[in-house]
Amino acid sequence: MLLSRQAVAAPLVACFCLLGVSLIQFPQLQILLRSKQAPSLEIIERELHSESLRLNLLKKMPSFGYGNLIANWVYLSYLQYFGDDEVRGKTGYSLSPEYFEVILERDPRFLAAYLSLSSSTTIYAGMPERSIGLMEKGLKSLSPWVPKRSYYVWRYKGIDELLFASNTESAQQSFATASDWASNFSDEESQLVAESSQRTARFLSQNPSTRSTQISAWVMVLNNQVDERTRKRAISEIEALGGKVTSSPEGNRITFPQD
Template identity: 70%
Template structure:
C-alpha cells in the first residue's frame, strides 16, 4: 500500500512542480517586461540567456501526461516575448525557435503554433532552416485529418522554403502536398486552400523563379492573422515583385498580379 501511494505521489509532486514553474513565471514575466523598458542591452542579454536555460529545462523534464499543458504554457510565454516590440527591437528574436522546440516537442499537433513558428522564426529571427526542420519533425505526427486543417503546416513549410530559402523544388512539393491534404475535405476553406496551393505548385513546376508563385505566397502571409509589421513586409515584397495590394472595404486584401510572370 505504501509503495502504491509513493508511486502515485511521485508524479503528482513533479506535476505540481511543473505547475509551480508555470504559475510563478507569470508575475515574474510581467515584472521582467516592465523592467526591460529601461534595461541596458547587457542586462537584457543576461535575461535572454536565463530564459533559454529555462526553456531547455522545460524541454527535458518529464511531463507525466501534461505535455499539452506545458505546450500551452510555453506558447503563452512566447506570445509575451514576441509581442514586446520595444525590447525585441533591442535584442532581436533569437529565442523564437527555442520556444517552439519545447512547444512542438510536447504537442506536435498544436496547429496554431506552426503559423507563429513560420512568422517569428523565419521572418523575424532569420532562421528559416530551424523553422523548416521543426515543421518537418512535427509533420511526422500529423495526417491529412489529424489535426483538422493540418494542411496549413505544409503551406507554412512551403512559404519558408520558397520565400526565405529560395528552394522552389522543395516548395513545390510542399504546396502540392498541402493541396492533396486539403482536397480530402469539402468545406469552402479547404477547397480554396487546395485550389490555391495547387496553382502555386503548378507555377513553380513551370517556372521555379515564378513571380506569380512568389506573389501568391506572400499573399498567404498577408492573409494570415498576423501583426501590422508582417502585413507591411508582405505588401512591400508583393509590390517589389510587380504586384499591387488593394484593401477592400471589408478589410480583406485583393492582389493584382503583374501583366507577365
C-alpha cells in the same frame, strides 16, 4: 499499494517541476516586462540568458503526461516575449525557435503554434532553415484529419521553402501535399486551399526560378525590427539573389535584377 503511490507521486513531481521552472522564470523577466523604466541593454541580455536557460531546462524535463499543459504555458510565455516590441527592437527574436522547439515537442498538433513559428522564426529571427526543420519534425505526428486544417502546416512549410530557403522542389512537394490533404474535405475553406495549393505546385513545376519573389521575401525580413546578425543575413541573401541594398537615413532602397 505501490501503484497507487506512484499514481499520486507522478502528478506531484510534475507540479514541483513546473513550479521550479516558474521560479526560474519569474524573478526578473516578469518585473522587467512590466517595468515603466526602460531597462539597460545589459539587464535585458542577462534576462534573455536566464530565459534561454529556462527553455533548455524545459526541453530536458519529462512531461509526466502534461505535455499539452506545458505547451500552452510556454506558448503564453512566447506571446509575451514576441509582443514586447521595445525590447525586441534592441535584441531581435533569436529565442523564437527555442520556444517553438519546446512547444511542438510537447504538443506537435498545436496548429496555432505553426503559424506563429513560421512568421516569428522565419521573418523576424531570419532563421528559415530552423523553422522548416521544426515543421518537418512536427508533421510526422500530423495527418490530414488530425488536427483539423492541418494542411496549413504544409503551406507554411512550402512558403518558407519557396521564399526563404530557395528550395523550389521541396516547396512544390509541400504545396502538392497541402492540396492533397485539403481535398479530403468538402467545406469552402478547404476546397479553396486545395485549389490554390495545387495551382502553386503546378506553377513551380513550370517556373522553378523565383529570384524576385525570394528577394521580396528577404526585404520583409530586412524591414522588420531585427538584430544586426539578422540584418546582415537578409542583405547577404538579397545580394546573392542579384539584388542590391542601398541604406540611407530614410530607409533601405532595394534594386531588383533586370530579369
